[in-house]
Amino acid sequence: MKKRFMLLLTIAVAFTMVHAGLVMAATKVKFAHVYETSEPYHKRMVEAAEIIKQRTEGRYEMEVFAASSLGKEVDINQGLALGTVDIIYTGNLFAGKSFGPLSIAGAPYMFRDTDHWRKYTTSDLFKELGAGYTKATGNYIVAHTYYGQRHATSNKPLNSCADMKNLKIRVPNAPLYMMFPKACEANPTPIAFAEVYLALQQGVVDAQENPLPTIKAKKFYEVQKFINLTGHISDSLLTIIGGPFYNKLSDADRAIFIEEMEAAALKASQDIVDAENSLAEWFEAQGVTVNRVDITPFREATMKLHNGPDATWSKDVYDRLQAIK
Numbered sequence: 001m002k003k004r005f006m007l008l009l010t011i012a013v014a015f016t017m018v019h020a021g022l023v024m025a026a027t028k029v030k031f032a033h034v035y036e037t038s039e040p041y042h043k044r045m046v047e048a049a050e051i052i053k054q055r056t057e058g059r060y061e062m063e064v065f066a067a068s069s070l071g072k073e074v075d076i077n078q079g080l081a082l083g084t085v086d087i088i089y090t091g092n093l094f095a096g097k098s099f100g101p102l103s104i105a106g107a108p109y110m111f112r113d114t115d116h117w118r119k120y121t122t123s124d125l126f127k128e129l130g131a132g133y134t135k136a137t138g139n140y141i142v143a144h145t146y147y148g149q150r151h152a153t154s155n156k157p158l159n160s161c162a163d164m165k166n167l168k169i170r171v172p173n174a175p176l177y178m179m180f181p182k183a184c185e186a187n188p189t190p191i192a193f194a195e196v197y198l199a200l201q202q203g204v205v206d207a208q209e210n211p212l213p214t215i216k217a218k219k220f221y222e223v224q225k226f227i228n229l230t231g232h233i234s235d236s237l238l239t240i241i242g243g244p245f246y247n248k249l250s251d252a253d254r255a256i257f258i259e260e261m262e263a264a265a266l267k268a269s270q271d272i273v274d275a276e277n278s279l280a281e282w283f284e285a286q287g288v289t290v291n292r293v294d295i296t297p298f299r300e301a302t303m304k305l306h307n308g309p310d311a312t313w314s315k316d317v318y319d320r321l322q323a324i325k
Contacts, residue, residue: 175310
C-alpha cells in the first residue's frame with residue numbers, strides 16, 4: 001500500500017509540474033500603438049486580446065501597450081522587424097515608408113468620402129499593395145480600422161488657403177502629411193504625437209490636424225480655439241503582424257489572430273463613425289468654435305500635388321484608386 005501511495009503521489013506531483021509548465025509556457029505577445037487607452041482602437045484590441053487568449057486555450061497572452069509606451073510610431077514600425085514588438089497599429093504613411101505605393105491611402109483628399117475608402121480596403125488594388133508591402137518588409141497587414149476624417153485646429157478660422165499661409169502646423173513625421181499644408185503655403189512641422197499638446201500650449205506650433213475623436217482624447221481643444229472641418233484625409237490605421245511572430249504561428253492560431261483583429265477593427269471603426277456624428281456639438285458645448293468650411297478650395301489646391309514630386313505611387317495606381325466606385 002505504501003508503495004502504491006508513493007507511486008500515486010509521484011504521478012500527481014508530475015502532473016502538477018507538467019500543468020504548471022504548460023501554464024508558464026504561454027507566449028507573451030506585445031501589441032504597440034501611440035494612442036490613448038480611452039480611444040476605441042485600444043479598447044477594442046484589449047477585448048480582442050482576451051478572446052484570443054480564450055480561443056487559444058491560454059497559449060497566447062497579448063498585452064496592448066498604449067500611448068507610445070513602447071516607442072514613437074517610427075520606433076514601433078522598426079520594432080516589427082527586430083521582434084521587439086509583435087503587432088502594431090500604424091498609419092498608412094508610416095507603413096508607406098517601407099513600401100511607397102501604400103502611402104496613397106493616407107494622402108490628403110485622395111478619397112471622395114468614407115465609402116470610397118471602405119471599397120478601397122477590400123479592392124484588388126489594396127490586395128496588390130498589401131502583397132507589395134509584405135514582400136518589402138516580411139510583415140503582414142491583417143486589418144483596417146477607420147481613424148476618422150482629419151481636421152485642422154487653430155487659434156483663428158481657416159476658410160481658405162490664404163488663411164493658412166505661413167501657419168506653423170504640426171503634422172506626423174511622414175512626408176505626405178505635409179502635402180495639404182504645402183498646397184496652402186503653410187509651414188508643416190513634424191512633432192511626435194505625445195508632444196503635441198505641450199507644443200500647442202507653448203506656441204511652438206500654431207495648429208495641428210487630427211480626427212475629432214483624437215482631438216477630444218488628446219484634449220487639443222483645450223489649447224485651440226477653432227476646429228476647422230477641413231476633412232482633408234480619410235485616415236485609417238493598419239493592424240500589422242510582424243513577420244517574426246506571424247511565421248511562428250500555426251495556421252489555426254494565425255486564423256484566430258486575424259479573425260479577432262478584423263472583428264476589433266470593424267467595432268472600432270463603427271465607434272469612430274458614431275463619435276464623428278456627435279462630437280461637433282460636444283466641442284461647441286465646451287466653448288470651442290467648430291468652423292464648417294467649404295472644402296472645395298482646399299481640395300482643388302491639394303489635388304494639383306497628387307502626382308507631383310512627393311507622390312510615392314505610379315499614375316496607374318492613382319488612376320485605379322480614383323476609378324473605384
